[in-house]
Amino acid sequence: MLDLVPVADGSSASDALAHSTRLVQRAEELGFTRYWVAEHHAMPGIASSSPPVLIAHLAGATERIRVGSGGVMLPNHRPLVVAEQFGTLEALHPDRIDLGIGRAPGTDPRTAAALRGIAAARLHAPDDFPDQLVELASYFRGDADVHAVPATGNAPALWLLGSSDYSAKVAGMLGLPFAFAHHFSSRNTLPALEVYRDRFRPSATLAEPYSMIAASVFCADTDEAARELALPAALQFLHLRLGNPRTVPGPAEVAAFDWTDQARAFVAQRQSEQIIGSPETVRAGVEELVARTGVDELMVTTSTYRGEDRLRSYELLAGAVGTASSSAAA
Numbered sequence: 027m028l029d030l031v032p033v034a035d036g037s038s039a040s041d042a043l044a045h046s047t048r049l050v051q052r053a054e055e056l057g058f059t060r061y062w063v064a065e066h067h068a069m070p071g072i073a074s075s076s077p078p079v080l081i082a083h084l085a086g087a088t089e090r091i092r093v094g095s096g097g098v099m100l101p102n103h104r105p106l107v108v109a110e111q112f113g114t115l116e117a118l119h120p121d122r123i124d125l126g127i128g129r130a131p132g133t134d135p136r137t138a139a140a141l142r143g144i145a146a147a148r149l150h151a152p153d154d155f156p157d158q159l160v161e162l163a164s165y166f167r168g169d170a171d172v173h174a175v176p177a178t179g180n181a182p183a184l185w186l187l188g189s190s191d192y193s194a195k196v197a198g199m200l201g202l203p204f205a206f207a208h209h210f211s212s213r214n215t216l217p218a219l220e221v222y223r224d225r226f227r228p229s230a231t232l233a234e235p236y237s238m239i240a241a242s243v244f245c246a247d248t249d250e251a252a253r254e255l256a257l258p259a260a261l262q263f264l265h266l267r268l269g270n271p272r273t274v275p276g277p278a279e280v281a282a283f284d285w286t287d288q289a290r291a292f293v294a295q296r297q298s299e300q301i302i303g304s305p306e307t308v309r310a311g312v313e314e315l316v317a318r319t320g321v322d323e324l325m326v327t328t329s330t331y332r333g334e335d336r337l338r339s340y341e342l343l344a345g346a347v348g349t350a351s352s353s354a355a356a
Contacts, residue, residue: 027053027061027340028096028209028240028327031074032259034274035331039073043080045333050084052337054091056344060325061088062096062126067133067141071262071273078111085119094124096205096240096325097187100158101129102141106174109165113177123182126205127162129155129193156196159186184231185238190214194222201229208239208319209327212299215239219319238323241315242300244330245342249303255339256302259329260293267292274331305346312347 029049033042050061063080066072074080077095085093098108108125116123131138165174166181186197186204189211197204204222208215219237226235242259246252257280265272275283283289301311316324326343330336 027058028064028325029061029074030064030066030072030327030329031080032274032329032336033071033073034258034333035272035276035279037273041333042073043083045336046074046080047084047087049333049337049340050088050091050093053340054088056341057348058091058340058344059323060092060094060124062094062124062325064096065099065102065128067131068137069133069266069271071271078108078115081115081123082118085115085122090122092122092124092183093119094182094185095126097126097128097185099128099131100162101155102131102138105158105162106165106172109162109174109177112182113166113174113180116180116182117176120180124185125182126185126187127159128187129153130189159196159200188218191218191221194218195225198222198225198235199227201227201232203232203236203238205238205240205325208315209242209300215319219321237319237321238325239315239319239321240325240327243308243312243326243328243339243343244300244302245305245308245328245339245346246335247304247342249307252302252304252307252339253297255330255335256297256300257293258331260296262329263296264289264292274329276331305342308343309346312343 029046031042031046033039053061061084063074063077065075065077067075077098081093081095100108112123112125164170165177168178184202186193186202187207188194188204189207194204198221206215206218222237223235244252244256246255258274258276261280261283262272262274301308301315303311312324328336328339330339
């Protein structure tokens, strides 16, 4: 699972975080392998802004499931700090921590500049992401000039994340596992996976390419119910595209919204990239997506107005396609 920790209209960040705690525990019971949380800033509808803090809490509330970041946006942080944070997490929860690294800011330019302590104009400076990545890895290996405690000897599983072919190239050249954001960049999924596999070089981490994609999935008892379930998240994304980030709207607002032809077309296009339907429909969609992309793992993300609907969607998904404990499909 990829959890954005969605905040619904009329609820609070505390409510959203409490629901994620229940959700990760249920995910463990259902046999899911990983539970990742995102890094987004200055977004009223997303309560996941500090992955290491949230990972510590979620790992402490569970026993077996891997918990990680999807991801830490490395340009927002000093590599030494990230190494210390995730070394601590790995020391506390051995062999259960994933460090997914991304290079996008995860926010607007003004907030990104504040996070990095620089002037907004400097956001367009030459990209030093590869150097940051090399520095981060050196702290876990213990061959950096600075001795990062407890990072040295406590390296989490490192993944590179991407929504284009940039990180695909880097992941391939470094021989690292690669996770692609199919849920918001589906047209780039196949090209990026092809680049990753073509550029892959065996490493101490991997002998062969290992890939995962994240897809939006909404599952309900019927196709019609699933389409209704998916509408609030679609409207929230439409607001974001219009420059008005907000909480997940409720059914009344969805019904009262001025659905112009352009708005309907936008939502239809977005939902065409998602898997929405009854358990039977979702199973077919998952099988088709995994076969088409050839990925080793599928990560699913679901955002709904009501937390219980999100939990039920995951339960139906697990029943329909199985989880890693019983199936290679999810």
